[in-house]
Amino acid sequence: MAYLEHLLVLASIYIILSASLNIIIGFTGMLNLGHAAFFGIGAYISALLAKVIGLSWIASVIFGIIGAALAGVLIGIPCLRLRGDYLAIATLGFGEIIRAVMKNWTSVTRGPLGIPGIPKPELLGYRFASVNEFLLLSVVIMIISVWLIHRIIHSPFGRVLRSIREDEIASLSLGKDIIKYKLLALAIGAGFAGLAGSLYAHYITFIDPTTFTFTETVLMVSMVVLGGMGSLTGSIIGAIILTLLPEPIRFVQLPTNVVAASRQIIYSVALILLMLFRPTGILGENPNRKNKILYFFKHLAWKIGLRTNKPEQLI
Amino acid sequence: MKPLLEIEHLNKSFGGIKAVNSCSFIVPHGKIVGLIGPNGAGKTTVFNLVTGFLSSDSGKIKLDGVSLVGMSPDRIARMGISRTFQMIRLFPHMTVIDNMMLAIKNEREGLFDAVFRIPPLSTEEKHNEERCMEMLEYVGLETKKHEKAKNLSYGQQKLLEIARALIADPEILLLDEPAAGVNLTMLKKIGDLLKKLRSQGKTILIIEHNMEFIMNLCDTVVVLDYGQEIAVGAPHQVRKNKKVLDAYLGNIDVKIVT
Amino acid sequence: MSVTAQLIANGIIAGAIYALVALGYTMVYGILKFINFAHGEVLMMGAYFAYTCVNYLGMPIWLALLVAMALSALLGVIIERVAYKPLRYSGRLAPLITAIALSIFLQSMALIIWGSEIRTLRQGSVSKGNEIFGAVITNNQLLIIATTVGVLIILHLFLKYAKLGKAMRAATDNLPLAATIGIEVDKVIGITFAIGSALAALAGVLVGIEQNIEPTMGITLGIKAFTAAVVGGIGNIQGAVLGGFAVGLIENIGIWFIPSGYKDAIAFLVLVIMLIFRPSGILGTKKEEEMGKTESLFG
Structure with missing residues (x-):
């Protein structure tokens, strides 16, 4: 059971990551390919403060969030003039630069050796040491995060973000300071990614640069796209599916590197099929959620031949 | 009384081609001014300069005596200039409301309000929504409230774009070809709407190719050719102007549809 | 031997490789206005194809190279037909995400098929090298430069004089127009992918001869070559070549000033700086400059 609990902790962390990435990609329309860097910045700051400086867990986490959010703004300022795929490449570049710093700034990060022995979280004298204790903590933090993100998205502020995704020029013509909104969206998304990173660091108790690669970003993007851009529920579903989906491979007798690669193959094939057949993901942005989930599975059944008649298309 | 919008010796070149060439005209309070001219005369460029989407090479643009030169488009919009676009720019996947x-x-619309909501947002949202609904009723789109903008007909989208520009309660409304591509019923509807707005004291600057529409509607017409105003005056005066006739190859009474 | 000369020589050798790969990005971008993210992985597959031909089928290296180029060209065309073509009219995000997914897919396939061990196409011991202008350059490295220059000349002649080459240029200029004057757009796009992929395979093999082959080689090389394309002005063939050598030189001279661990980051830094300050690149036109920034206003 401990293994399932471990998976659920990871799922909680990935839910925060995909929901936060969805603010940037799905709601504001900025294709950010550097999300793993924000994840990593949160993890590194929080881990170093807790372990080296000896700060309390809660303080370390807060600094991790602030650090990641600041990084989001710093990356945003020069990149926001760029559009679409150029923005994507620039954020990817920034992500890799940050990883190069993690790898090479050995006096602080210990480079490829990583940081071992990160203390487990401690709150009001209670130490979340075991997996199930940590599960409780991460689920609570995840629920608070999702609630906050939901609140931010479903507000006049969130409406402006969506208008930027739809048409920047029209948004400008209505007097919206789109640079400010984009920077805020980046800061919020990066901040929550930093929170996830800090959770991850204090859970695994070891971090090194290999955790925060571009592949990790691709995984997060897959979760967002699978769930549906601009759908918070979708991000949650996407994160759960992609955390659990590759797990059965573990029980097949294969060498470790093949397992890891097979996992990547599952993600990538899922993503390609999704783009080809249903680019809006399981849930696009639509109030009619229940029907949409139902339609998705009906449609899937029809596509793979389990159903003879094509399900009625929803508007 | 000072004019609401003043444009003085405005210049803009694109790679050596003068799109707007020392253009000057004014838009007085409470009037409808038509901006006409052959294709490529620089009309939309003037709009983009006024609204800050393009920066001018030189010249003055003043709204109520305040210079708009160098301001960002969003700031100019907040100063009280609303506009529509030649190619409709709605938020297609968002609802009409x-x-x-x-x-x-x-x-x-700030982040603080999104998170803390002190006082609650709901009363204000409800009030705003009621005002939006009034405007939608005014243009006859109230039944489309929850429809996505992309699902409206072309004419309805044009109306929605005008309604959206109006709800901002602007000092001046800039309309870029509101009559292009809409049917006669819709055309009349838009014309009536604009006249009604004028009677309420609104100021409107309008680009349009439909001469009949412009001549019936406008108080003043500014004719642009090669980026420069070649005639300014009441519709019946401009109609007889020699330069204008030349610019249009003497075909001013023929409806020019693009 | 002089250090400066050596750094410049290293820069030119790396630049030659980047130029070959950058051509693929730039040709595809020129026509489809789309970044073929999986291009670096085609390079990697090309290198592995050649490795397999040499080590398992006992082919001589030149034959392995030709086979690898042909297979990669085929791979490129298949990728375009299966993954990109259906998405040609569905916005910019969908093809980009598909391309990223494809690159992860190819990388993982390579890892499963060939393993994560570092391989090489180098034969025999490293030769001693010739001293040219104070820099030591091995025969293999001379081969890289010679091959690149030769291929560039052939490509130039092809684009300038061959009927297909002219069609490609027309499609680059204006795709819808090219279609209306009877150019078979699908065919031209296919050929573009085939040529770009073959060049990538060539680059992959050259890297394999000079250095190593591993499943992740496509990412870094791909990004550097993409940087080269951007530096030169994406969509511009001569620009890609110029950008390739520029990136190679900047990177190799740059490590003189900063810790060598940051070598790969230099290219990223150049890329980000270029994208921010001059997205049109060195040889790009004003028209292309608009593309990087906020969508051109009323086009």
């Missing part, structure tokens, strides 16, 4: 709610003046 959301399109409207984005345009209405709202002090609570």
